[in-house]
Amino acid sequence: MSAYAVAKETSDLDDPTKSCIYIAPGDELEEVALSGPYSPHDWRDLPDGYELRMQAYKEAWTQCLRHMQSIIQALHAPVAKEVVAQVKSAYMDTLPGLPYAELPAMLVFGGSSGLYSDIIQQLEVSVEVEDDCAADEAKSDITASDGAIMIHLYPGDFPNLTTAMKSIVTGFIDQSTDSGQNGMKRRPAASLATYDISVLDAWYRSLDKKPSLTIFLHDFEQFEPAVVQDVLHIPELPLVYILAMSSPPSPSFLHTTYPRSTLALLSIHKFSAPLNVELIDELVEKTFCDPNFEPAVMLGPGSLGFLADFVSRHTASVDATLTIIQLALMKHFTEPLTIFIESSTLGLRNERLAGQKLDQPESQPFRDVLTSRLARSTSNPDDVDEDAISLLRSVNAARDGFYRKLRTMRIGLSVMSIVRQAIETERENESSMLDTLIAALRGRANRDVRQLATALSKCNAQQLQIVLQKLQALYDGLQDSDARDAEMDAHVRVSGALTELADTDNASVDAEKSRDPLVARLAKDLGEWLFGYLEKHLIRLDDGPLWDIWYTGSAPFPAELINPAPRPALVSALAHPNEHAAAYARLLRMYIPQDKAETGSADQDVREDEGEDEDGLPDTALLFRRYAEAGRLVNVYDWFQSFAGALDGRRRRERRAAVTSSGNAHTHGVSGAVSNGKGKGRARAHIPMEVDEADEDAGRSEEEESELGEDEDEEAAEAWRIEVRVRFIRALHELDYLGVVKPTGRKADHVVRTLYDVVY
Amino acid sequence: MASTSRAIGTTQLPGYETLASHLELLLTSHSPSFIYLYDPETPRIAASAVRSVLQTVSEQEPLVHLRYACSNAVACFTPRLFYDSVINALARWTPTWEDGCQNWPGTSADGQRWNESLDTFVHGLRDVYAQVQASVHGSSSQDRGQVKGKAKARVMQPEGDEAYRLVLVIERAERLRETMPDLVVPLTRLAELAQLDIVTIFISDVRWEDIRPSLGASPEPFYMDAPLISKQATLEMLESLYPTQNYVPGNIHQDTYDPALRPLYSHFLETLYSICSPFTHDPYELAYIAAARWPGFVKPLLMLQGRTSPRAHCNADGRKNSRQAGDLSDGEEELSEIVPPTEDTRIRLTRIFTPTFTAALEALYPRLTNAEHWARANMPDEAMLAALAAGLRPGIGGHVDGALGSGVDALPRLAKFVLVAAFLASTNPPKTDMRMFGRGRDERAKRRRRRGGGPRRPKAGSTGAGVKIPQHLLGPTAFPLDRLLAILGVLLEENDAEARPLAPQFTLPGEYTDMEISRLAVYGQIMELASMRLLLRASPDKLESTPTYKCGISYETALALAKDVGIMLNDLLWEVV
CATH class of the missing domain: 3.40.50.300 (P-loop containing nucleotide triphosphate hydrolases)
Known part of the structure; x- marks a missing residue:
């Protein structure tokens, strides 16, 4: 996209004293400041729709993210607590009778940044707490833990032993800024080296309190084993290592990489973070199926399906999950109507003002779409009021209706999840909550529901008790009063069943065979009730008015953004440059303001249909086409010959065309040399007269423009030859830069292809 | 210090x-x-x-x-x-x-x-x-x-x-x-x-x-x-390690290190030595195992003597390193209460615990876990105590608590495919790829090679010099990234095509797979596996050359992974293991 050969830079190009020339990117892009992202719906957006939607998106995402982060933290908390407890007691609870003091090493498997920050936070918190109750602790000498000082080291800190030790020593000393001896006088030559462990030792002895020294090694697999091994041999201080492992625990990296003599120095404690797959399942469940949390936007099976597939196939990582959910939300908010997600006030104080805004002429397309959408969803299109205020009112009604439905759905899903967990068998363990959620959203959960109801009707008293108690807790815990009212029937039913169950329990205390007829009858009733209940609750979300404002439905997820295929994209761009250029031009036209677009308008007439015509190809693509037809080794000279032939032919044809339409004084400079250097595909689009200009993207000189006469003298031919060579070299280097050619070490004047099977 | x-x-x-x-x-x-x-x-x-x-x-x-x-x-x-x-x-x-x-x-x-x-x-x-x-x-x-x-x-x-x-x-x-x-x-x-x-x-x-x-x-x-340390010397050395301090960590019975139990400790060490010495002589290692086993060993005895008091006592001077003999004055009154076990009890105790010594050796010598954790995990339970009291011999299995369950099974599906492909690329010679994975028009019929043995297996009695050592005994060979991706493509096409989400935009056969193996997630997965050291990077970490890798997993792991994703690994190996 950069503009080469911009007129003002030609002076620099001619200057032989400069070995390096800065070619500024074309100022065209700077002119067209990106006012907002490209959206296909722009024509029906409100004037400030983009900003308002951004605002709404930010709120929706922040709410969702905060909720998810708290869930993740809660899920990580047990492991973090365990690790912290072990770190703190590392030098206290040692087994008596060990032959020598070991170095505690905590291996944390499968952790994520979230878990690590939890651990760090908890360690710091515990330090503060201990500071507070230092007086209490003073009496028990054994638990003489004076907090912890922690340093973080990364593989880059351990290139060799000296640097590693220096990082450790200075890391600890720099941490304790409060020791107040930083300003001490040191004569570097006459004192210990900074990488000497004795320095740390001396420092540690000087401390009043004896904190435990914790070293957190991130990405432990990346550390150089030889260095770490020596580091582990050196310490004579109460160090605690936390090793963040990314490898799985069972072919243990530590045991396969380090010798036994090193392992024997360590006291190895293993901790496994919760499995990410389970974590994500729980995360999704608690975000989208929790009756007490209302997500502003419900993800549909399209996005959730992608999430499920990505998690099981590629990376089960919490961060990826968050990104996917965020991206789904972002995409959802490109729809102009999503401005109504939270409220119908259109960013104004009240609906009256919003109505006025809708009445303005520039809001007309937006209003038309809204009206037609509302009209489509009602049975009688004439009912739709044309009045702006009442339009907004119907949006409010639609919102309330949707959220009510969503809540019903969420309660239904929670009930389902509770029942399933209680009577879970190994067989059912296979399908995760995420799958169930997707099936329910698609309206395909019938089979699951039936199975569940059957399973429930076969339960024994104990299981029933658990299920009912949990359901009651669920209904009791409903925070929304509307929801409580709506679920009153079910609540009563469950409570009734619970008392009934208690009665049967009392009646038949001696019932050893758990299926006494009363319980059996109760279970059967409950099973039927559950079936009906879930049928009623798992409803489709995509049939109310304006449902797609709050629900992404089966809209596909923009998977290419998360998981692109760069090489095929590159090849297809090289093979079909004009299609890509045309698409780009269309995109560009979307956000070039009308008044500024005039100068570039000639450029934007891209001929999209010039596909197979070689004349339309930019140099790089022309070269690539020859490349695709060559063998494994490409002879550069032959390549050049072929390229030059193609260019010569093209020039001849163009000259002929120019001659036939001669007489026209060519007036160049209107569309300007400024704009013709960018995207080579686009630059091709001109009326024949200007065509020569466009060809010259490889840095031509001014005087050559005048060389359009028929009698081509020697000088011009020479200039043309040089130009062809320059263009070849540039195209070749571009291909080299893209990584599709590689120099062969053996054969002169040949390059190796790195791409095969290019399909045109 | x-x-x-x-x-x-x-x-x-x-x-x-x-x-x-x-x-x-x-x-x-x-x-x-x-x-x-x-x-x-x-x-x-x-x-x-x-x-x-x-x-x-x-x-x-x-x-x-x-x-x-x-x-x-x-x-x-x-x-x-x-x-x-x-x-x-x-x-x-x-x-x-x-x-x-x-x-x-x-x-x-x-x-x-x-x-x-x-x-x-x-x-x-x-x-x-x-x-x-x-x-x-x-x-x-x-x-x-x-x-x-x-x-x-x-x-x-x-x-x-x-x-x-x-x-x-x-x-x-x-x-x-x-x-x-x-x-x-x-x-x-x-x-x-x-x-x-x-x-x-x-x-x-x-x-x-x-x-x-x-x-x-x-x-x-x-x-x-240095002399070779004799059995007697080793035992003496180990005995000198008997903890004499009064501080005992919370999860261990408080009288575990009572001086009265010292004779029992010598016997315990002797048994331990006889069991473990074929594997290691190192006094440090033996002491390590002894330290892990002793609390569990004496617990039944202490329980039998009615010393069930869970421990809440720690002495201020019970520093861990006050090892000097003669520091026993504090435990004087407790000493009178503990009775050393009779000969009969001792023999019974030893017999019950003998299998656990081996278990301890297996878990602790390679440091699959640490001594304290092992001691805690292998405390004798109630049933065993009852059995001891009744004079029975209970079955006790000191279970090795090394594995944490979530091993390579927890890897994502694509990672399993990549690892299997890497194993194949590291084990099969590159020249055989066309025959093993090449799919012509009527490929499937031709592909099935005769089972039970590689085609290159030399006949018995043929020239000794020409005998080729099977590749799986020689360790993994390095392979370039492209080869890995190509094999991965074949595996995905044949074993994963049904499991993928629908993509109607791909019409040519194999186009979908081609797209899949050039996606960012695949490259990311390879890097991730290399950082876990399940794939070993064989080339220097530079941009200019083709990256090469080696497989970092064993045949057993590869087999388990292949089974998990439904690949018949043995059919794809040039030399069947």
């Missing part, structure tokens, strides 16, 4: 008596200037033996005034560290934080530095020597009229002839060759260089022949070989 004081043998080490006496004799008389102590099995114990000898000699000072410095070639990895630590130790100088970790300034006040080069180091040694002379001279002239007067008189040494000696002990001397190769020769000739009475002692588990500098630059050392 802690490590030295807790190590075996602050006093005379069992099994090392002869070595110790020889060394003592040498150091107090005319010593060779360079001693090489070779201990192939337990250099750490040998080092502590040497240290204790030096300690005693330097404290007694009968004939010679001895100063010594122990350093470790791993810890002192640069000459400067080495010089600093040696000079400070010889001068008995401890750098403090308050004065900026200053080194020993020397006798003159202008604060020279000794760590600059070998030359300054030698000057430092001479200075230390002078200081030792001065201090001994000063103190002995004070002493003469007092307590030591008699001893001095008996030695009858003229004052000018008093011997002063510096000793330099270097542990793990084999590392000198890597860390400070220039220093090996000077260290062995230190006495010559400094013109002082200095003894250099190297301790190593490598023979001198293997680290000797070339061209005879170093003088021949005085060789000393």
Whole structure:
């Protein structure tokens, strides 16, 4: 996209004293400041729709993210607590009778940044707490833990032993800024080296309190084993290592990489973070199926399906999950109507003002779409009021209706999840909550529901008790009063069943065979009730008015953004440059303001249909086409010959065309040399007269423009030859830069292809 | 600090008596200037033996005034560290934080530095020597009229002839060759260089022949070989480790280390030794296992004696390292209550626990877990206690608690495919790929090779020289990234096509797979696996060359993974394992 050969830079190009020339990117892009992202719906957006939607998106995402982060933290908390407890007691609870003091090493498997920050936070918190109750602790000498000082080291800190030790020593000393001896006088030559462990030792002895020294090694697999091994041999201080492992625990990296003599120095404690797959399942469940949390936007099976597939196939990582959910939300908010997600006030104080805004002429397309959408969803299109205020009112009604439905759905899903967990068998363990959620959203959960109801009707008293108690807790815990009212029937039913169950329990205390007829009858009733209940609750979300404002439905997820295929994209761009250029031009036209677009308008007439015509190809693509037809080794000279032939032919044809339409004084400079250097595909689009200009993207000189006469003298031919060579070299280097050619070490004047099977 | 004081043998080490006496004799008389102590099995114990000898000699000072410095070639990895630590130790100088970790300034006040080069180091040694002379001279002239007067008189040494000696002990001397190769020769000739009475002692588990500098630059050392530790000596050594402190961690019965149980401990050690000695002699290892097993071993006994009190007691002076004998006064009243078990109980107890010794060895010797965790996980349960009381023999299996369940199974689906593809690429020769994975028009019928053996297997009795060792015995070979991706493509096309989400935009056969294997997530997965060391990167981490990898998983793991994603691994191997 950069503009080469911009007129003002030609002076620099001619200057032989400069070995390096800065070619500024074309100022065209700077002119067209990106006012907002490209959206296909722009024509029906409100004037400030983009900003308002951004605002709404930010709120929706922040709410969702905060909720998810708290869930993740809660899920990580047990492991973090365990690790912290072990770190703190590392030098206290040692087994008596060990032959020598070991170095505690905590291996944390499968952790994520979230878990690590939890651990760090908890360690710091515990330090503060201990500071507070230092007086209490003073009496028990054994638990003489004076907090912890922690340093973080990364593989880059351990290139060799000296640097590693220096990082450790200075890391600890720099941490304790409060020791107040930083300003001490040191004569570097006459004192210990900074990488000497004795320095740390001396420092540690000087401390009043004896904190435990914790070293957190991130990405432990990346550390150089030889260095770490020596580091582990050196310490004579109460160090605690936390090793963040990314490898799985069972072919243990530590045991396969380090010798036994090193392992024997360590006291190895293993901790496994919760499995990410389970974590994500729980995360999704608690975000989208929790009756007490209302997500502003419900993800549909399209996005959730992608999430499920990505998690099981590629990376089960919490961060990826968050990104996917965020991206789904972002995409959802490109729809102009999503401005109504939270409220119908259109960013104004009240609906009256919003109505006025809708009445303005520039809001007309937006209003038309809204009206037609509302009209489509009602049975009688004439009912739709044309009045702006009442339009907004119907949006409010639609919102309330949707959220009510969503809540019903969420309660239904929670009930389902509770029942399933209680009577879970190994067989059912296979399908995760995420799958169930997707099936329910698609309206395909019938089979699951039936199975569940059957399973429930076969339960024994104990299981029933658990299920009912949990359901009651669920209904009791409903925070929304509307929801409580709506679920009153079910609540009563469950409570009734619970008392009934208690009665049967009392009646038949001696019932050893758990299926006494009363319980059996109760279970059967409950099973039927559950079936009906879930049928009623798992409803489709995509049939109310304006449902797609709050629900992404089966809209596909923009998977290419998360998981692109760069090489095929590159090849297809090289093979079909004009299609890509045309698409780009269309995109560009979307956000070039009308008044500024005039100068570039000639450029934007891209001929999209010039596909197979070689004349339309930019140099790089022309070269690539020859490349695709060559063998494994490409002879550069032959390549050049072929390229030059193609260019010569093209020039001849163009000259002929120019001659036939001669007489026209060519007036160049209107569309300007400024704009013709960018995207080579686009630059091709001109009326024949200007065509020569466009060809010259490889840095031509001014005087050559005048060389359009028929009698081509020697000088011009020479200039043309040089130009062809320059263009070849540039195209070749571009291909080299893209990584599709590689120099062969053996054969002169040949390059190796790195791409095969290019399909045109 | 802690490590030295807790190590075996602050006093005379069992099994090392002869070595110790020889060394003592040498150091107090005319010593060779360079001693090489070779201990192939337990250099750490040998080092502590040497240290204790030096300690005693330097404290007694009968004939010679001895100063010594122990350093470790791993810890002192640069000459400067080495010089600093040696000079400070010889001068008995401890750098403090308050004065900026200053080194020993020397006798003159202008604060020279000794760590600059070998030359300054030698000057430092001479200075230390002078200081030792001065201090001994000063103190002995004070002493003469007092307590030591008699001893001095008996030695009858003229004052000018008093011997002063510096000793330099270097542990793990084999590392000198890597860390400070220039220093090996000077260290062995230190006495010559400094013109002082200095003894250099190297301790190593490598023979001198293997680290000797070339061209005879170093003088021949005085060789000393550490003895093989006998069973008796090992047991004595282990017994000396019996904890005598009163502090016991919370999850262990409080009377576990009661002195009355000491006889039982000896028997326990004997059993342990007989079971574990075929696998390891190392007293440290045996002590480690013993420490892990003992709490569980005595627990039934203590429970039987009704000492069920869960522990909430910790004594303030029960420091872990107060190991010196005679520190038992605190436990006096408890001592009266514990009854050592009868012969019969002891035998029963031993019989029950015998299988767990092996389990402990299997889990603890490779350090699959730590001793404390193992001890906690393998405490005998109630059923076992009951069985013991009833005189039955319960089945007890000390379970190895190494695996955490979530192994490679937890990897994402694509990672499993990548690993299987990597295993195939590392095991099959590249030339066979076309035959193994090439799919022509009627490929599937042709592909099935005859089962049960590779086609290249040489006939029995054919030429011996031509016998090819199977690849799976030779270890993985490196393969370029492209080959991995190509094999991955075949595997995905044949085993994963049904499981993928629908993509109607791909119409050509194989187009979908082609797209899948060029996606970012695949490259990301490969990098991720390489960072887990399940794939080993064989090429340098540079951009210019094709990256090559090696497979980092075993056949068993690959088989399990392949089974998990439904690949018939054995059908795809060129040489069936």
